[in-house]
Amino acid sequence: xxxxxxxxxxxxxxxxxxxxxxxxxxxxxxxxxxxxxxxxxxxxxxxxxxxxxxxxxxxxxxxxxxxxxxxxxxxxxxxxxxxxxxxxxxxxxxxxxxxxxxxxxxxxxxxxxxxxxxxxxxxxxx
Amino acid sequence: xxxxxxxxxxxxxxxxxxxxxxxxxxxxxxxxxxxxxxxxxxxxxxxxxxxxxxxxxxxxxxxxxxxxxxxxxxxxxxxxxxxxxxxxxxxxxxxxxxxxxxxxxxxxxxxxxxxxxxxxxxxxxxxxxxxxxxxxxxxxxxxxxxxxxxxxxxxxxxxxxxxxxxxxxxxxxxxxxxxxxx
Numbered sequence: 001x002x003x004x005x006x007x008x009x010x011x012x013x014x015x016x017x018x019x020x021x022x023x024x025x026x027x028x029x030x031x032x033x034x035x036x037x038x039x040x041x042x043x044x045x046x047x048x049x050x051x052x053x054x055x056x057x058x059x060x061x062x063x064x065x066x067x068x069x070x071x072x073x074x075x076x077x078x079x080x081x082x083x084x085x086x087x088x089x090x091x092x093x094x095x096x097x098x099x100x101x102x103x104x105x106x107x108x109x110x111x112x113x114x115x116x117x118x119x120x121x122x123x124x125x126x
Numbered sequence: 127x128x129x130x131x132x133x134x135x136x137x138x139x140x141x142x143x144x145x146x147x148x149x150x151x152x153x154x155x156x157x158x159x160x161x162x163x164x165x166x167x168x169x170x171x172x173x174x175x176x177x178x179x180x181x182x183x184x185x186x187x188x189x190x191x192x193x194x195x196x197x198x199x200x201x202x203x204x205x206x207x208x209x210x211x212x213x214x215x216x217x218x219x220x221x222x223x224x225x226x227x228x229x230x231x232x233x234x235x236x237x238x239x240x241x242x243x244x245x246x247x248x249x250x251x252x253x254x255x256x257x258x259x260x261x262x263x264x265x266x267x268x269x270x271x272x273x274x275x276x277x278x279x280x281x282x283x284x285x286x287x288x289x290x291x292x293x294x295x296x297x298x299x300x301x302x303x304x305x306x307x308x
Contacts, residue, residue, distance in 0.1 A: 008300060009269045015247045015254075016165055016270065018157035024175055025152050028182045029145060 044106050051099025057092050064092055132198060140190050148189075152182055155199065158271055159206050165266050166210050168255050177213055181206045196280050203267060203281045214259065246304050253303040261296040264289050 057064050067085040074081040132154070138147035159181055163174035184205050192201055254262060263282060267273040273281065278289050 004301065005269070005297075008297060008304075011246060011250055011304065012265070012269050015250050016161050018161045018270075020153070020157045021160065021175075024160070024178060025149060025156055028152060028179050029149055031179065032145065032148070032183060032186050 044103065047099045047102035047106070049099075050095050051103055054092050054094075054096030054099055057095070064088055136189065136192070136198060139186070140192075148182075148186055151185075151198075155202055156182070159202065161270065162203070162206055162263075162266050163210065165254065165262055165270075166259060169251075173213070177206070177209050180209045184209065196277070199271070200273065200277045200280050203271065203273065203277075207263065207281050210259075210263075249303055250300065253300050257296050257299065260284065261292045261299075264292040265296045265300075268293055 059065070067081075067088045070085050071081045071089055074085075132151070135144075135147040135150045138144040139151070156178060160174055160178045163177040164171065167173045167177075181202070185202055188205070192198070196204075254265075257265070260282075264278055264284075267278045267281060268275070275286050275289050275293075278284070279286050282289070284292070
């Protein structure tokens, strides 16, 4: 930087000092919007509950297990299963798939973000 | 605050929405961002505070999209610059950024008196008020925030030659007014 530039810089710094204003920081912190962290936890909880419920239903609920077996047998015999069986299976499968998929998405997204930033930090520290 | 420390706080904010980390970043950058707005608004503290708040709230909301293509300060000044442009648009929708008439309108705001007894300082402040917002932005970012021409280009989107010409014009204008008192 040239001498004239340095002089101008000094004058500008003297004319416009950078003053710290802690109360402004406090006010900003108070007004920070919720970034939806709570929403993520709630979604995670619901997906987990739905996923578990669907899975448990499929495995332990006898009529459902029977319906599943019935459905497989029907398909093997090239016959159409009853509407009731199909509806029961579909609801259960839907619950399981949606629940597991949502849980998986949230976990992978969080993991990706975390590993991405950890990688950046390590690169910076090298 | 070292670069590593800064990145630690940024990563904490991104990964865990940690407000303490964000508070540390604010402690570091609030004075210079606020000073930028004070200069742009000719010392209007209330507006400068509002714009500073707006800048940091936007930074908080958008920090996860920060991709380290530039330094954090450049990214933050880009938000500040946009916040000021929006403010300007709200205030004077019809006037362009480099229109001297707009400067005259907004230049009627109160000016902060310098605490120093250096007789050149009030003159310098008056001279700064006469500059266009674009010139003021370039001078502030270059001299006070020590950003390079390339960084200023990233912040403002102005061409590099335009920035150099704003700097030269602003510098010459200020030098002339300062030297009048010597």
